[in-house]
Amino acid sequence: MQHLKEPITKDKKGKVSIGKAFKTIIWPRRNLVFVGLILIVIRSLAGLILPWQSKVLLDEVVPNNNFDQLKILIIVVLCAILVQAVTSFLLTRILSVQAQYLISELRAQVQKKVLSLPISFFDNTKSGALVSRIMSDVEGVRNLIGTGLVQLVGGTITAIVSLVILINLNPWMTLFVFLPISIFGFVALKAFKFIRPIFRTRGKINAEVKGRLTETLAGVRVIKAFNAEEQENIVFEKGVDKLYQNVKKSLTATALMTSSSTFLIGVATTGIMGIGGYYMMQGEMTTGEFLFFTLILGFMIAPIVQMSNIGSQLTEALAGLDRTEELMNKAAEEDNEERNIELRNVKGEINFTDVSFSYEEGKEVLHDINFKVPAGSVTALVGSSGSGKSTIAGLSATFLNPKSGLITIDDQDMSKVKLASYRKNLGVVLQDEFLFEGTIKENILFPRPNASEEELQNAVKAAYVNEFTDRFDKGLDTLIGERGVKLSGGQRQRLAIARAILANPRILILDEATSSLDTESEALIQKSLSELIKDRTTIVIAHRLSTIKKADQILVIESGKIAERGTHEELIQAQGRYFDLYTYQSKI
Template sequence: MAEKKVSILSAFKTIIWPRRNLVFIGLLLIVISKAASFVAPMSLKYLMDDIVPNENISFLKTLVGIVVIAFLVQAITSFLLTKVLSIQAQYLISELRAQVQKKVLSLPISFFDNTKSGSLVSRIMSDVEGVRNLIGTGLVQLVGGTITAIVSIILLVKISPEMTLMAFIPLILFAVISLKAFKIIRPVFRERGKINAEVKGRLTETLGGVRVIKGFNAEDQESKVFEEGVDRLYQNVKKSLTATAFMTSSSIFLLGLATTGIMMGYGGYLLIIKELTTGEYFEFTFLLALMVAPIVQMSNVGSQLTEALAGLDRTEELMNMTPEADEKDRTIVLDTIKGDMAFNNVSFAYEEDKEVLHNIDFEVKSGSVVALVGSSGSGKSTIAGLAATFLNPQSGNITIDGQDMSKVNLNSFRKNLGVVLQDEFLFEGTIRANILFPRPDASEEELQRAVNAAYVNEFTDRFEKGLETLIGERGVKLSGGQRQRIAIARAILADPKILILDEATSNLDTESETLIQKSLATLTEGRTTFVIAHRLSTIRKADQILVIENGRIAEQGTHDDLIAKEGRYYNLFTYQARI
């Protein structure tokens, strides 16, 4: 299947046309600016043919005044163009970045599992940069250059049609070369975006995992991987530079041929035979330079536009991805949630024909705690992911208060959801900001209640700045237990109806675990709670325990029921008790 590419026409429709009023003002300013730019070269004919031979000082003063006013007009319009188009282009870039970031956050969890975060950063921040060449400096140069070239040609033909025709032959050759070069360069620029995203993605991983790298003495290994990536980027840049260098060298020769060869050769001949006046010669020379300069400039703009369209190709590809949920199908909005959930014959596969869950069937009553236990890879986290709507079943269905979850508006469900993960993510900033994350507008009293309930105050009271303590990226300045307690405080403050605890006490020492077990008892009260735990001693009071093996429910019941059966759960529990 061929790659879909953003054409100049589609870019015009989606980017320029909605801003047509500003663009029209910009075009008007470009026309005024370019009209003013012709005053100086056209004044040379009057200077050389009328003023100097006739020693007309009065006319000289008038001409100089007109030229000065023309330059002032150019200066003013240049400033206004920056205000109107260049600043608008920067605003559009920020607007597009926000749209792309919003789109990325709407994509399913599986997308993030298969995409490097650094790659996404590159696509959000870098790929839209080329827009400035569509509505900012590129538009000014392209339109302005076109106007200058057309007007120059008309004036040049008026002075000498033969010289103009002779000058056009090398220019046409240059245009043909440029068009062929652009066809080669565009896929190179598109590939560069991919390589750049991959290299940034790997660099982001490297910096995030620096402790692991140093712990395994793998600095040289990572440096080699990064060097290979930047070399691929270098090879790509070299290819594009070769093409642009060929264009530049062609322009130097062909445009030099058009100016020097035509002007010095044929122009000098016309001067000798008196078919061209000195003033006309100088006027033709400057007008030809005025025409050639924007043509060379437009070839550079063409390269910039090619790069911009390549970046927009990738942006449009991202924007056309299917979001996590089509809200047209999710029409049920939950005003309030009681918390009854049911898995009805649910099966799930991360890859086609490789099911990890097989016909899972169970109910969870509102306010009850269901514990998921079993060996690693048995499917516990997958069940929790389905309950949190991070994943969707391949077959069967999940209901919340009797409503099919596939039809429920995700926002209305997730505002009632709280999640505490094993490797809990904390944002760089203060402890206070991290706890307030789900409810930034919570009162100080509510915040302190969550802090005390999760025993966060047990360690923040020892910090000089208390809750205002900066924790570093991902909470690197805190211990695992401290990070986990902040995460639990965050969940308490969110006050969810549905709670997912994925190994929530796994990073805690014995003392911290005892404190957290007390806070979890408060947290889970009156909430439908899914608990994934390897420490079976922490789930003895669960209302229901599901033993998951090979993607199936092997055993189901309370702690006492399962111990009495002396089956798989009994073996796991007694084994841990002996350790």
């Protein structure tokens, strides 16, 4: 798609350039826009027939009692009305539909861009805010390619043609009208400059309010459990009031334009009545000419008044483009030119050399981490909460990048490896595993939608998912609700493990994979995990130390450093931190 492939140029204030917006959005659709302009010109010319024929009616047909000419006049006017109706339908059908298609294209492109951004971006951005930016910010763009822009250009053409006719009819009356209209144009331009930043801010406020609302709905059980409904109501009310204050500002500016146009046009109309009345009494203007002048004046003024409304729409569209471009200009994970190594035949040996990491400048979470995970082996990470275990797992999954040091996969620098070639060999089972709304079957098939029925059933049996789905009326076709709310914690975890088994990865990261399971379920899962990790490079984060006795190596992480390392037996004999943790858990 051409329109947003290249970043849209911005001016010094960070606004999208209208010239670049024209080049990237409108110009690729110039044929449709040109057709729209032709249709609107035809519609406008057809609209001039009625006032022209009204003059003929009063000055020629009625005074001469010419019934034959009256019939012709009526037929001409009816044909003009038919042309107006047909061109209006075609304008909507061609341009409005194309505008909606553009919106759908833009939404798809923005969503694609968002998914390409690094995990750190999502850690700092509310999902609800992103939904707003993907769905709402692009909507105003319909006015760039839809009837809005065409009406603006077509209205300008109509106003110019009408002005020429008016000057030919009576230049002095035209000059009198032109003065208040010029004042209105000046006021409108000033108002548009004031409105654009308001629309831009409105997009941000909208995103914040929707983001909070999404969180509220997702966490409704927590809210009710802590009787915090009133607290959430107050937060939301503050957000919508902030939005209201923003809308009030833009409405004030719009009202100023509307009222000024009403007043100035009223002044012009009153003046025309006086001047026109004088000319008719002097015999210098016929009644038909006066009516013709008045109607044509309406054709000149109407587009100008309409431009204030269309101008607001175009201003809103450009403000939405400003915010959309903020996303489109962000660097994607794969945009790094140094990532040019394509992994093939992955064995799965991971090596950390002097790796340090910090989420915030000057606050290191990991300090000079060194360890090796041989291909096909199991490495367990244990330690107290906040020690850095999940950060190591995130670095191993390429969700994070080290601030210093080197991580390699099969002796290849991970920072230079194409992410897709690594992640297709990666499987992850998280502590709070995410499930999509849909059926159990759809969630298991998520990593490999085209897997065979036999592969699906093998994964189901290996993770003991059938142990509970056999009790459901619809089995694997049972709907699980949003985030799997209709399943227990243990059932969700087994479903996630089945998904990982089906993915058949070379490298596996298990983050508290058995934390949500009861004793019976854990025993079942331990069997399935034994099958899952066989011949795979596995990194396990575990609080239940009984689950990692058979790990090839155990790393005890404390305060971002490796405090101890060894097998279960070696660490027990050392009677250090691991010994303390293990004996403490054994007593519970």
